[in-house]
Amino acid sequence: MTTRRLRTTAARLLAAWLVVLALVGSSVALVPAVAEVARSTWADVLASTRPIGLLTMSDGYTQVAAIALALAPLLPLADVATSLRRRRALLRLAAVLGVVAIVVLTAATAGGAVPVRARLTSLTVAVAVGLALGALISAALRPLLGAHPAGTPGPATRRLAVRSALGYGAFVALVAFTSRPVDSGVTPLLVRALDRLHTVGFPAWMSYSAVEFTANTVFFVPVGLIVVLLVGLRRWWWGAVAGFVISGSVELGQLLFLPDRFASLDDLLANSTGALLGALVGVVLLGRLARRS
Structure with missing residues (x-):
């Protein structure tokens, strides 16, 4: 795949993933029924895996992990789409995405039984881990996509x-x-x-x-x-x-x-x-x- 085609593909995937995250986040935040269905579905999934010893952690831990994994692809896709060069723009993008994610997810979980401090802590950890994981993947892509990836x-x-x-x-x-x-x-x-x-x-x-x-x-x-x-x-x-x-x-x-x-x-x-x-x-x-x- 040529460099130009790779950049175009990454840009399209980034746009699509941002649209998906925006739609899911806004739906969960604005429609309480959607939030409840999401929580119950997630609980059912975990209930089906725990008898075999998989994902036996608490629901909150797995939710934080899921949010982090959902945010992780953003920085690598943005990095590839911008030719692996615009580092300051990517850092600003990471900061903006982090703030937006925390605000949206806080709104999505408002009114629940979880205290505000615990909720904010969970969301901050999820966003920080997701962006850190994305930064690691982005840094690893540079040598792999470079002129001599077989070093x-x-x-x-x-x-x-x-x-x-x-x-x-x-x-x-x-x-x-x-x-x-x-x-x-x-x-x-x-x-x-x-x-x-x-x-x-x-x-x-x-x-x-x-x-x-x-x-x-x-x-x-x-x-x-x-x-x-x-x-x-x-x-x-x-x-x-x-x-x-x-x-x-x-x-x-x-x-x-x-x-x-x-x-x-x-x-x-x-x-x-x-x-x-x-x-x-x-x-x-x-x-x-x-x-x-």
Whole structure:
């Protein structure tokens, strides 16, 4: 695909996605019946996945994640549509989109049982995460769409990646295959801390399950990063695949050999997501190293 055609396609997709978000947001905000149907439908979807151990977090956590994912494509599409150059315009666009999203979503949830402070906190977190994820994808697209997307890491980078892989692999094995969960000792302290945060206005979705899912995501970010530093930009997606395979092997091992540990599809989802994020970070790092060299 030529550069001009790629820019045109990205611009059209961006316009279409903005129209979809505007229509959905305005419908939910202006028509209470639509908001109620959306909430009940989302609850039904979660109810169908939780018996198999998927999306067992609270409704609020999954709603924040959904909003973040809906906002994430905006910056990458705008970046490609503007030839990957107009950075200040994109930053202004991000700020405007963030403010508009918070205002619209606050109006959409007005009158509910959730306190205003908790509602604003949730929406701010969702918008910030969505735009940060979009910025990461946008930064990763630059080296992938550049003149030399098949860049390979140098010998020093690969040696560092090999050492990191050995050390972090041992750490993952230690955490994954101990007879008891590594967080069993700190769980009561964490639960009490979260309860205190809830009393001062933090959203109820910031629960132990939310912290656990987020921690499992962050835990596998180095996996994707290390793999990309080993294989290069052309096969950057191997980082996400490696995270999925390693996590699946860990969950299967826990299911078969560790009766005190619990295999979970949520863990597989979180670990795979973390590895994908790590792979994107690796793409950005390799791109910068290539520009310096």
